[in-house]
Amino acid sequence: MDLWYLFNILWRKRWLIVLVTVLTAASTWIFLGSKAESYKARAVISTGIIEYKGLTLQKEGSFVQQFQIESSFNNLIEQMKSRSTLNLLTQRLLEHDLGVDNAAEPPFRQPDPGEFPFPQSEIDSIVQKLKTNLSDSINEPLTNQPPPSQKLAEAFGYDYQTLSEDLKIQRVGESDLVSVEYEAENPRLAHFVVKTFVEEFFKLYEEDIFYEENVALKFHEEQLKKRRAELDSIVQVINDYKKQNDLIDPNAQRGSIVSHLKELESDLEDQRKTATALKAQIDILNRKVQQYTRYTGDDYADQLFLSEDFNRIDQQIKSLQDKIIERKAHGNRNTRDLEAQIDELRRKQANYIAQGVPLNSELRQRVNEQVRSWIMETVEKKLDLELANAAIDSYEAEIQRQRQKFDKLLQDDSYLAGLQEEKDRVEKEYLRVRSDYDATRLRAEGLKNPLALVEPVEFPYEPEPSKRALFTLFAGVAGGTLTAVLLFLLAFIDNTLQNAWRFSQIVGLPLIGQVPKVHEPVLELHQLFAKEMPEKELEMLKESVRKLRSAIENQGVHQVLFTSLKEGEGKTFLTLMTAYALALKEKKVLVLDTNFRNNDLSAYKDQNTLLLKTNESLPLWKRIKRTLKGKAAGHTVGWQDPVLKNIHFIGNKGGDKSPSEVFANRDFAAILKQYRKHYDYVLMEAASVNDYSDAGELLPYVEKVVAVFSAEKSIGLNDKDALDWMKQMDGKLLGCVLNMVERNNA
Structure with missing residues (x-):
């Protein structure tokens, strides 16, 4: 389809295009001329989204990205257009026009009596409710106030649907500002709507800000107490367990036990070697003695041990040996006082032995002094062997106790490690909650309403220019253009041969x-x-x-x-x-x-x-x-061509x-x-x-x-x-x- 063909279509239908253009322009001119004059009031608000002059601790960081800024503006504008906000404006308008606020000004609008289906009793009831709301609004939050009568608001043209369509709220370019505009047939109404809307929204927005921050602060405070209680409980469990099990430093205690075990095992080995040597010496001495008598040194020792005094000394020595082992098990190598006591008791034993074992006359006659010395030496060796065996038993018992204590420390250490891990987790969570609480508390303390009135509403003394000529021209051009486009479409879908x-x-x-x-x-x-x-x-x-x-x-x-x-x-x-x-x-x-x-x-x-x-x-x-x-x-009748x-x-x-x-x-x-x-x-x-x-x-x-x-x-x-x-x-x-x-x- 060439351009000449299209222009030819326009040329052939030129009078139709001209007719539509003229009719559209004339209709627009007549329509705009019949409209009543309108007055526009306008206010400009600074939002603080881009240029906030208060404390700038934001929950999610400052508004640095474009999508965050646009999202914040959209949220704010939607909040301004919300039903709860416009219901407050509706209530204030009804209060004014019904005389609830005792204003001296006449009402902005008077509903058509023929289309006003409200009896006076119902109007009085609504007025009373509005008065009650007006008095209660001083102490009640704005969001808790009941909405005004829907039917009455519609009769005055103050309902939510009408206000949301007539009230223009939009961002001013790419700035931090938001404009609020309202156009009405009454200049006082336009001024009142914008002024009241800005005032009511400022109150509502500030109330919402403080309410949200207080709720957040209370929540974080409860979370902080909960985490603190959990942390204290775990710390108490750890301390009680250490106290009950005598745990100061399990690692150091295990090291000390290992060191003591080494020393005890070394001393045990020495005692075992001593006992072995004593047994060998006793056997040698017994063989010597048996060459001269049928009695051995063991026999004399057995008789000696039957003595009550000797047996008491022997028990004292064994008791002192046990104390020495116990001190060594606890890491105390200073046993000189106990060793001195043992030496003193050994001297007493030696004197007791030296006094001789009660022998009968026949034995004394047979045994010469040499044999007697062997017998006494055997008795002393026998006594040393008994003490060595007693020491071995004590060392083995103490080593067993120390090993059990070491195993118990391992168990305690594993159990404490689990408690410590839980404590670290709870402590980390506690610190995070503490950080959130501190940030929320700081925001709450430095909270300030970011909204500010940059351009207060001015009274619209002059009506808005109707732009009648401009709209008429635009309507005519649009009508002619649409007609031409329609003709083009008809020509495009027309599949006849035509030319x-x-x-x-x-x-x-x-x-x-x-x-x-x-x-x-x-x-x-x-x-x-x-x-x-x-x-x-x-x-x-x-x-x-x-x-x-x-x-x-x-x-x-x-x-x-x-x-x-x-x-x-x-x-x-x-x-x-x-x-x-x-x-x-x-x-x-x-x-x-x-x-x-x-x-x-x-x-x-x-x-x-x-x-x-x-x-x-x-x-x-x-x-x-x-x-x-x-x-x-x-044609001509009767004529031949x-x-x-x-x-x-x-x-x-x-x-x-x-x-x-x-x-x-x-x-x-x-x-x-x-x-x-x-x-x-x-x-x-x-x-x-x-x-x-x-x-x-x-x-x-x-x-x-x-x-x-x-x-x-x-x-x-x-x-x-x-x-x-x-x-x-x-x-x-x-x-x-x-x-x-x-x-x-x-």
């Missing part, structure tokens, strides 16, 4: 002429060609037929077939027009009606003049014009047979050859190609084919086979004629 350009784009066959559409119901060909017609479209029709005549003459053909894709595209009309045009040049023309399906051509046989019906109705203005001139549409002597018709009676069936057993080619001897041209018409095979059967009998297309019809998928047939006529297609073309598209 030569669209024909070439869609059909792709050679075009030898365009025939304009005429708006005459009947055409008298003699009058049409005899003189210049006042109607331009008729002159264009004559010239288009003459061009078609020239195309036939220039090709040098004499047998031409007229056909079309579909019915009603103008084959008969163009056949007659072409025949008449050729007859005007004194050519003999034979018109053969070979359209057996629709034999309209046969109806023109034996007529005095050719009157072609176009299936068009004459416009009303043309009929009136011709009536005033005394010229009726039609001289041109018709050169045109002969051969018609048919119609039927459902095809040409090949009609010409069966006849040599139609020979018949045409005989006709050619008497006529310069033979024009034939075939039925539509889409519906019938007639054109294909007549093709061998003609020299050229003229395909007629209607500009008012479209080409679809059903036409593809017929178009392909026309493109494959082996050069017999003279060309196509686009019929019924609107004059502006020609």
Whole structure:
């Protein structure tokens, strides 16, 4: 679709576009002129989102990214537009107009009495409630106040829906400011709405800020107490366990036990070596003694141990040895005092032994002094062995106790490690909660309302400019533009052939002429060609037929077939027009009606003049014009057209047979050859190609084919086979004629 075609559409529909533009502009001018004057009040608020002058400890960090800033502005504006905020404004407006606030000013609005379905008793009840709310609002939070009567608010035009539409709240560019605007028919109302809204929202916003921070502070305080109690509980458990198990430093205690175990094991080994040596010495001494007597040193020692005094000394020595081992187990190597006591007791034992064991006279006589010394030495060795064995038992018992204590310390250490891990976790959580609490407390202490009134509302003394001319111009331009766009869309979806350009784009066959559409119901060909017609479209029709005549003459053909894709595209009309045009040049023309399906051509046989019906109705203005001139549409009665002597018709009676069936057993080619001897041209018409095979059967009998297309019809998928047939006529297609073309598209 080229630009010229589009501009041509606009040019042909220019009066429609002008009419729509004028009507739209006039309607806008009248509408704006009928509107009452309006007054606008405006206030500007600084939000503190970008430039906050108070404490800048934010919960999630400062507003540094663009999406955070936009989100904060959107949240603030939505909060300003919320139902709870506008309900406060509604309540203040009703209080004013119903006289609740005892204002001396008259009400801003008076509802239409016919549309005010409230009895006085109900109004008094609402007024009383508003007075109660007004007095309670001093102590009650703003958000807890009940909403005003919805129906009453709607009657005054103060309901939520109306206020949310009329109250304009928006950010000022990319700044930190938000503007609040309200436009009304009353300047006092506009001023009151903006002023009251800003005041009420400031109170509500500040209340919300402190409420949120106080709730957050209380929450963090409770969390802090809970974590502190958990931490103290775990610390108490750890301390009690250490106290109950005598744990000061388990690691150091384990190291000390290991060191003591090494010393005790070393001393135990020494005692074992001593005991072994003593046993060997005792055996040697006993063998010596037995050489002289049947008694051994063990016998004397057994008798000695039966002594109560000796046995008491022996027990004292063993007790002192146990104390020495116990001191060593506790890391105290200073045992000289105990060792001195043992030495003293050993001397007593030695004296006791030296005094001799009570021997009978026979034994004394037999045993000499040497043997006696061996016996006494054996007794001393026996005593040392007993003390060594007692020390071994004590060392082993103490080592076992120390090992059990070491194992117990390992268990205690593992248990304390678990408690310590839990303590570290709780302590970490406690410190985090403490940090949150400190930050919240600091915010709460330094809290300040970030909103500030930068531009207070001023009383609107002058009404808003209506911009009547500007809006009228805009409406007219918009109306004309939309009309043009609509025409473009209609042209775009219109798939009819319309003109030569669209024909070439869609059909792709050679075009030898365009025939304009005429708006005459009947055409008298003699009058049409005899003189210049006042109607331009008729002159264009004559010239288009003459061009078609020239195309036939220039090709040098004499047998031409007229056909079309579909019915009603103008084959008969163009056949007659072409025949008449050729007859005007004194050519003999034979018109053969070979359209057996629709034999309209046969109806023109034996007529005095050719009157072609176009299936068009004459416009009303043309009929009136011709009536005033005394010229009726039609032809001259009783007159013979001289041109018709050169045109002969051969018609048919119609039927459902095809040409090949009609010409069966006849040599139609020979018949045409005989006709050619008497006529310069033979024009034939075939039925539509889409519906019938007639054109294909007549093709061998003609020299050229003229395909007629209607500009008012479209080409679809059903036409593809017929178009392909026309493109494959082996050069017999003279060309196509686009019929019924609107004059502006020609």
